[in-house]
Amino acid sequence: MALRLEPLVVRHTHRLPAPTAPAGQGAVAARQFDAALLSVGFKLSAALLERLSGLSEEAVVAVAARTLATVREMVGDHVEHNVYFVDFPANVPDTFDFWMRCIAEALADDVSRAGTPAQLGTGAVDLLTLPSYGSYAHTYAEMLAAHGELIAAAGDRLTVLHPGGTLEDEVTALYLALAGSTTPLGEEALRDLGALAGHCVDGPQPAAIPVRENRAVVNLARLDAGAPLLLDTVTDVLRLACALSDGDVTLLEPTRFRSLSRPVRRALLAGLDAVVAAAPAKLADVSAHREAFKRLGERLHPHEYPRWPHAAEVFAVARGEQQVRSFDSRVEELFAAQDVTGAARLLTAAPGRLFRALDRLLRACRTQDERDAVVAAAEQVAPQVAGRVLLSVREYFHNRPRQPGERRVFVNRRGRGWVTADTRPPVLPPECERLIAALDAELRRRLPAPGHLLIDPDILDVALPLSGNATAAGLGVLPRGSLSPVDGDLLRFFVYWKQTSRTTDFDLSALLLDAEYGTVGWLSWTELTQVEGEHSGDITDAPDGASEFIDLRLGSVRGDFIVPQVNVYAGEGFDEVEESFFGFMLREAEQQGRPFEARTVRMKSELRGPGRVALPLVFLRGADGSWRAKWLHLHLQGDPQANQVEGNQMSVATLVRGIVERDHLTVRHLTDLLAERATATTLWDGTTVPKGPVTYVGLGRPQGLHPDSVVVTPENLRDLIPG
Template sequence: MILQETALNSLKGVYIDPKCQSAHDVISQDTVYTFMLEMIHLNYILEKPVIDDLCKLSSVEGGKFLKDFLSIIQKNIGAHVKYEPMYPNFPQQVMNASDVELVLNAILHYWSFGAWRPVYIKEKRVELDEKNPLEKLKLISLDDLREYFITLINSKTGIPVIYDEFIREGLNLGWFEDYKAKFPEIPFRVTSCKLAVECLKQGKSIDYFVKTTTDVLRIMAVYSGQPPELDKVVKFKSMRRKERRVLIQNLERVISVEDVKRHTSIWIRAFHCLHVGEYGGKVNEIASRFRNENNVATKNTALCKAIEASDIDTAVKILKNLPSMFARYLDKLLRDSQHDQETLLEFSNIAAGVESKILLQALGHFKGNNKVEQKTVFAKSKLILIEKKENQKVLANSVAVKVVDTIRKALVEKYKLLNHFNKDSKVYITKEAEGILLPMQLNTGSNSNKRSIARGSRLLPNEADLDKNIIRFFVYWVGRDIDLSGVFLAEDLETTSYINYTNLREGYAVHSGDITSAPNGASEFIDIDITKALADGFRYVEMSVRVFSGPNFVEHEECFAGYMMRQEAQAGEIFEPSTVRTKMDLVCETRDINPFMFDLVTKELIWLDIPSHPKVFGPNNVNVNINQIKETLKASLELPLLKVNMRELLDLHVEAGSATIVDDPKDANFVVGLGDGDLDLYDFATINSKWI
């Protein structure tokens, strides 16, 4: 199943296992035809090679294959469950109901602890008659999947956890040997450590994966079921003696006092878990130092002291031999330096030695110089706002412009070596590239979604949705009380309103009713009338999903959310698979999530996928947490000012190859598209592996 899922979600196609096919006893054409009609109902259409191969399915295996594949698609868009909101004739039923009816129903539902719900006759609805985009599915081979595995592993940034099972399958199929034949190492250390754990458990060598001290620590964390990012206290599992010996042998080869000091408290636990005293050697000596000395000096001690004392000349002398670290400290060095031009000159001399990923991060930082009041950091589970320190020197915009120019020149020189374009290349770049940020900081551990997009990215509506006026949010869960809310912001980002269980309707939006208990599953919906919301002065609307009572999302049996685009609110079923545009499985370790928001003027979807922690007092609803939500949304809207977008990256490659940008894809020999083209902007793995 995992190969079929990856083929569908990542390669936009169908993988058919040859074992399911037969040369003689094949499935009936009527069965294949019925399957094709079901696919069209779900907005998918099959290319001819796919149909031809489906007709070769055996009569024994074919039916099961088609049923399993259909279930994958249904689950992708949320069509695999039954939706029963509080008010079955939503939205008109809620808009027409009296205040007394709505309040009385809510009180009785709450008094019964969610067991009682009002009984209404479901009225016949007008048949849905709307255009929706069809997605073509191509035929995917096992070689295609192997190549995608290699591309995924070669990504320079984090890989979402939804790919973990595919990576394990690729490892079992021997695809990693093909990777090792092409590349000397895995560029992203967290990915490397995940693979190392699988090899360690299988008794295979992990020498290829261990390049630094921290690699061993990450391997131990992943082995223990903990996050590899080492951003919280790690509880290590007991390991077999053979496994400990393998880790110690690798650690002896790479251990560095500097690396140990970066995670001192975690390493002290790790040394204890590894029983380093049994082995002696360099590892045991360093472990003893960190147990017995309060502040172990390292080679970086002089650098830290110099930066703390604003001794920029000394710091620069040290950093000239550490290019990537120089780039990370560049902002502070320039702000504290009395001779910023000399400091910048020293950086320009070594800029070519800085990793391209770090250069791109620095490029985004300096292009946003003085454009926001506070820097925003989206940590794994919460939003961190970093205020400017009192009396902190402001970096002059003229200096920032020179830094940007220096970084761009360094990147262009690097990208000349990649040789994606040449002087004969005619490149068409879709307009969406301007709104999509580089996929370098994806939410890799919280939510499961077939789209992997960077936070703050903007997606234009497809042509079929341009005239649609209704955005319909939905959430489905099994368990206790989860609440769906819509938060509205005006242009000033201060004026707010919200639709939730405390306020079921306004002139521009309506909620389907609050359900507080769902042992067998429940759903809630919100309709937003774009025209009316704009008329009432609102520019943005954000979806908020919160656990009012009960465990974190990940502890629920099932929970997902998404949105639909509708022309007529009362037409079709409340949940219509063909109108679903995004569905996200909520599996984060928090009790609230901000999946996305809409710019109602442009109809752009603004991708958020931001889990956070609610306030510790009062009910966990948007009413209490509105200020926190506003901070999150403001910060998200500012991200394009501080990050590099895909158009900017592609312009660097065009300049590197002396290529020409054309305005019409028909005139191009290389097309950058959204969901299609020679480079697909949704294909984060290819972008991170080959273009960053």
């Protein structure tokens, strides 16, 4: 049973659980396994290679088969990446010449010959009617034969797999880490938590599950197993009901509730009854999701269960038959009376709401005494506020526009982004500075004493993962706002998609912008070649999967920003296709190889989300000519059909500017605070590690760390956020 969870452990921790297998002579098989991993950019650590070498050859082969399948999918090498132009990036034609060739071939084709001249007579030709446009003219094997072997380079990605504990111990530890996370998880991690929770329902449980979405997923597993539910608000029951209907446990999107069995209805009603009986004031929470509770009541039939009268009150409040004054209404009454001090005083009873209302409170202040009272209220309740909220508010006030009219960037939980002018009155700098100082003091108090702190400098500009929704699932993916260096001569983007049931055309494009975010040019299916690079050609149908690539020579790029994007031109969206992902590779000038080489992949992220235009990241040129990537994880609504880079260049540039110019809170901030409590702080040079235990913060776990070390890498970066 637990074996099916092994890939989750590998993906989330880069550890390989210890196999339960007899001892033997597995050294040869282990070295072959290591060599196979190298071909896709992975490697066994010395300790893991030694462990596997002591097992039987059959056991090593079985572990290798499972692990290779997992890591190949992690990097996107589990599918065949073909290209339209068989020897891409060589011999990519000029766009106009290529289109003329397609027309000539259509005129020579018996089937299309009759219709093509009529289109030419109108002055426009639909490329999709040309037989040779949009579909592979060669097999995957023929494409491979046109390319030589990849020349290995020192800069190729190498992801090290380390030895783990027993599979059961690793599964339990991963469950506890995800369930007890202090920050919301992304969609993939929530799905993984559901699988882990079902397996671990009878085992150890986290001391607390602070994120409500996580609690809903855990409760779903507990309900299936007949275990007691973890409920302390009426909204917990609503989230569980959404999970039962495969709906949105964040409650952002409406859920269509399914018919529920009697045992499930009884469990939900009993849970509601217990919550309200213990704290009748929690009925006030119903009004925030009144319509959802009304629809849930239609499925639960509370009138059939008179033994739970408090549950019936929930639905009476939702229907307006029972009046309960909400906390928010009392706050709004004080705002309406311009009693800012009174509103701040009342909000101290709900510290999280006070912090989320700080900007509004400060804008409403008319005197210095009122401003002082608001800041004092925040200082008073700061110890009761979640760490991620403290950090979010700190980042917010650090970036708070001081003048009306500046750009304001909005990004919702699903990555949908938009920009508007900020028309709010300013918040005065003294209050911002006082709040920031108070938040830093509280964060400093909560952070643990790290002992010897060992820091990989490459992680310092990684943004703190204040929400899992700011990071797509994948390999080498960093939170929105993170900066990472780009080292290589050739930058290659790729997109892969496989449609579910109808013809679907994704288009990979790259927009080039100057220092003022003006358009310099682009690469796409309408502009196959530029001085800087080449497009691999347009694929317009993907029943068996399809790939597109863009090459850019970084030394020749005009402009200061490179914005790769994926446009849905026709068919299914990102949430509808069977599979889709984006990534980029870096190669040296002398490296050739196939269009897709797994060990040159630096990042591969899943393409899921709203809208019809995806913006995974942007590349920025520095003053010294070097390039860095800044992670976006954004989606634009786009049009229902025919999205093109030419049509969205203004909106893309505006949104990119808003993210690029925002000062995100990074790992550097927390490591600076940690360093104040450390016995020693060392910047890791990439080679030697201290002999004793350390607290290591970096992009990847170094080999040779003391076993008692605390290790924080992007896979568990959320552990750095204090509770």
